Amino acid sequence: MPAVGKVFLVGAGPGARDLITVRGARLLGEADVVLYDALVTPEMLELCAQAVLIPVGKRAGQRSAAQEHINAQLVDCARQYARVVRLKGGDPMLFGRADEELTALEAAGIDVEVVPGITTAVAAAAAARQPLTKRGVARSVAFFTSSTAPGEDDLAAIPSTDTLVQYMGGREAIATAQRLLAQGRRPETPVLVLENVSRPDERIARITLAQLALGLDTPHGPVLVMLGEAMAARAQQPT
Amino acid sequence: MPAVGKVFLVGAGPGARDLITVRGARLLGEADVVLYDALVTPEMLELCAQAVLIPVGKRAGQRSAAQEHINAQLVDCARQYARVVRLKGGDPMLFGRADEELTALEAAGIDVEVVPGITTAVAAAAAARQPLTKRGVARSVAFFTSSTAPGEDDLAAIPSTDTLVQYMGGREAIATAQRLLAQGRRPETPVLVLENVSRPDERIARITLAQLALGLDTPHGPVLVMLGEAMAARAQQPT
Incomplete structure (x- = not known):
């Protein structure tokens, strides 16, 4: 030894x-x-x-x-x-x-x-078959967490990238959505909410930014929230 | 079959x-x-x-x-x-x-x-032993590419995150550095330039934002540029 x-x-x-x-x-x-x-x-x-x-x-x-x-x-x-x-x-x-x-x-x-390890964001993108970048639509992606409570006025903390991925994004993602709407992002902006990625109890939900701002029905497990125009479902994409 | x-x-x-x-x-x-x-x-x-x-x-x-x-x-x-x-x-x-x-x-x-696969940014962070996020310093990171030529006035394309990682960032990263300096980022902001991450010919260079703006001595291979205050070397960090 x-x-x-x-x-x-x-x-x-x-x-x-x-x-x-x-x-x-x-x-x-x-x-x-x-x-x-x-x-x-x-x-x-x-x-x-x-x-x-x-x-x-x-x-x-x-x-x-x-x-x-x-x-x-x-x-x-x-x-x-x-x-x-x-x-x-x-x-x-x-x-x-x-x-x-x-x-x-x-x-x-x-x-x-x-x-290195597979970070949750790319595992989530794979599970949902939803690329984080997309030619002509999204050439930047941010991974971030928020330590601010809902209601706090901290607009500067939301990155300016095309695609946003919020880690540990339960209640915090709701606040993010409210701020993004206030900043003028489209209410129809597509959002993916993922829980327990790659595990037997994996859950993937497709909602909109407006829906996210109203709350989340996913209180359990680590939640990852991905949003931006690149999150739009393809015409023949399986759910 | x-x-x-x-x-x-x-x-x-x-x-x-x-x-x-x-x-x-x-x-x-x-x-x-x-x-x-x-x-x-x-x-x-x-x-x-x-x-x-x-x-x-x-x-x-x-x-x-x-x-x-x-x-x-x-x-x-x-x-x-x-x-x-x-x-x-x-x-x-x-x-x-x-x-x-x-x-x-x-x-x-x-x-x-x-x-999913290990994206170059996290492999680069591992190789340099340099976390992309850091408590109290960096809670957001952006991965981005630039299709704009140096000299173009496209400030909006640089994400607002604490840590920035530019993929395929040779000449483009020089333009990014020039724009960040123009936006008021500290010239001493630490920068890591990595080539051929995880391969036998891997190269890691530590420079500053001001040095990056002056040019890069790394014309060959895929170049990844990481910058932000979280890129500061630790006191006893091996090179």
Whole structure:
């Protein structure tokens, strides 16, 4: 056992066991210990052939002390095990608090490698067969989250791209829709709302911006909201 | 052999053979025919155990008739083979002309499934160990391309997100930098320029927005430019 192990920040992808990368799957099989998020599915953990499994899940709303605890756990694990995997839902570098974990590991002199994952937005686009960009219609897409409460006047926080993808976009997406309408976006702008992408309980709903502004009937599970003219259904597209 | 086969639009990821998804790798192994882009690497094609391999690469600048030819080839292949894979660099739903291929296949009554891939931006973030979002600094990121020539006055085309990622961003990124400076962005805004992400000849350069506006020393290969305050190097970050 080496004095200090190596840590791999690995993206698990959206949930389905076979939507992790080949490299990520190999690292899970070889890992001595895997620290995993609440968003990682049980079937994904079956790929960990020999690892000690440590849940470090946080759900939105818990205080940030939890992140400091995870940072400390990562450093501790790297001092005990040769191959440490930190498995994160989606991609580690998008909305994954990777900066804090990288900073803590680097300060402790621990070697880190990042393995990308399928971020929910592209998995959602695949599931809905709805490209995020479209020639002549959409050549830019933004991925964003909102920490503002509905009703707050924060128009500047909505990106100016052709396609908008709001992560963790339940109540927050309703506020976004209200602001976009106030900014003059077409009420008929097509919207896709996706839950539990790539999982057995996946749900995909097609609505309009005006409908989104009135509320969402999808309170459970991680919700992703995609909107813009590129979200229009094709003439012969299967639902 | 069925009357009509099924087509899988599969994301190859950034190039490294093990950065395709497990599902994508399995489909390549099972495919009867694989139509692949110019951006797909030879080592990726080694995963095609039995398939007829058809290059359908287009490079930027070729006329769009090439896309119509690819659409027709896909329909023809689905009438000849049971399992057809259309293998695209990165992710099929981001800057991949997927809308045109899906429309053509659906019009011909052919079943299509999309398998997401690692888009270059997240592979680049992983390679540089540089998260695209960062708590308190960047909660939005845009992926975009520019079809405008340098010097054109098209300020509206630059998204308003915290982090900007310009795909195919060689000369175009220089124009973007000039426009951002004109809009008042800090000249010291950190910029990462990445070439051939995940491949043996990968190159990563750290510059500033002011330096980018003066030009790029990276004329070859697909160039990705990432910029914004979240691109600042950490104190103990390895280069």
